[in-house]
Amino acid sequence: MPSALNIVFIASEASPLAKTGGLADVVGSLPHALKHLGHMLTVIIPFYRRQLRQAGVETTAMDQSIEIWADGMQRQCPLHQAECDGLRFILVEQDNLFDRDGIYGPDGGAYEDNLLRYLLFNRVALEAASLLDKPVDILHCHDWQTAMIPLLLKTQYQHQPNIAGAKTVYTIHNLAYQGCFPASWIHRLGLPTHHFHPEGYEFHDQINCMKAAIADADALTTVSPTYAKEILTPEYGRHIDGFLRNHAYKLSGIVNGLDIDQWDPLSDSAIAARYGAEKIDGKKHCKEALQQQCGLTISADTPLLVLISRLAEQKGIDLLLANAGGWMERGYQIIVLGSGDTHDERSLHALAGAHPSSLYFWRGFNDTLARQIYAGGDIFLMPSRFEPCGLGQLIAMRYGTVPVLRATGGLKDTVIDHATNPAHATGFHFTDATPEAFDTALESAIKNYRQPYHWSSIRARAMKRNSSWEASAAAYVTLYKRLLDQ
Secondary structure: OOOOOEEEOOOOOOOEEEOOHHHHHHHHHHHHHHOOOEEEEEEEEOOOOHHHHHHHOOOOOEEEEEEEEEOOOOEEEEEEEEOOOOOEEEEEEEHHHHOOOOOOOOOOOOOOHHHHHHHHHHHHHHHHHHHHOOOOOOOEOHHHHHOHHHHHHHHHHOOOOOOOOOEEEEEEEEOOOOEEEOOHHHHHHOOOHHHHHOOOEEEEEEHHHHHHHHHOOOEEEEEEEHHHHHOOOOOOOOOOOHHHHOHHEEEOOOOOOOOOOOOOOOOOOOOOOOOOOOOOOOHHHHHHHHHHHOOOOOOOOEEEEEEEOEOOOHHHHHHHHHHHHHHHHHOEEEEEEOEEEEHHHHHEEEEEEEOOOEEEEEEEEOOOHHHHHHHHEEEEOOOOOOOOOOHHHHHHHHHHOEEEEEEEHHHHHHHEEEOOOOOOOEEEEEEOOOHHHHHHHHHHHHHHHOOHHHOOOOOOOOHHHHOOOOOHHHHHHHHHHHHHHH
């Protein structure tokens, strides 16, 4: 086995080329860390013409075009390439399918032909990988959009010499999105019919893309060790926990990392003052500037609670809304940045209107404001009902904003709880998804906030936590090499 592996990531999005969420951050960051360890990396994603233009990423047409049959017609799919910070991307063009306003669908929806779009992409990505200069060691696929690749490799592409010996790794970023479609697509897209059964990709007479990967990938990973355990239970297993338990022998959890150069209060130009764990004074200036900007009463001693999130039941926004009035009565301030459920948005607008000096709500997302909130807040709220890994708590700790969060998934794995390990604590946990449990955890944090020595210790440990991709990348390499040794 060569010491330098040839690894190909195949995904539906990757930062900075096209992004809707955390998947893009992983696919855009983890390959850099693997390359830093001495391995060869290529990332293959669709050519989203509009999103690439918005991102300002320059691409170059390659001299290769893949002709592929899909849904009753032959389609020409030219290949493009881009280089970002030394990482090579190959992009699959099919404007009829990928040159659209949204990546997966219009706001709040999904395109009806998403299976066609991503099955075509899967096939072209395999063809593109087979054209690389050296044989591929690892094909690393992500979420339902690339979940058919392990099955296709075994059944329809096993004779391609450059990829025939590749091992497949499939990462579940969020089990809630499994890629379920009507069975009528099987013949339209030429899927292997003999795998359409309960031990394959059949799910209640539908296609379930994620089941295909779970059954046929050589290794399965999730984005945190706790989430890997949670998805094997009925509570978190989204109706396929039994199927996952049958394949648990190849499942592991590797926690996500963070681009620590992108998120660094010592160099962040968006915040009011630069600071670090050893020189924290600038954080006071960031808090004052944030309070002033948001129209809150300027007060260094008032606890400033912040939340940056999609407004959805999964994120526990109802737990925040149940407590917000009481917290403001106790003299705390709250800033919320996010959008989503219209009821939650209306409730937050109403609270902000009734308490303008205590609560501020920005509907939508604003990267500059997000950075200012991470820097200016005292306590970061993350009451998620489930959270495969989570990025917000990693960024918050890096900026010295101490998390209060529900002990689930990657939140539990990345934040050390004060109640169980006060000497090493970096935040505060609660277990039950109830307003009362959330309030109890917050009050524990406030008690420590009122004791500057204790609070500064917790904050310093949070800021010094190593959230880089280095350890995670090493864990992936160990997994890759184990597969190749089998």
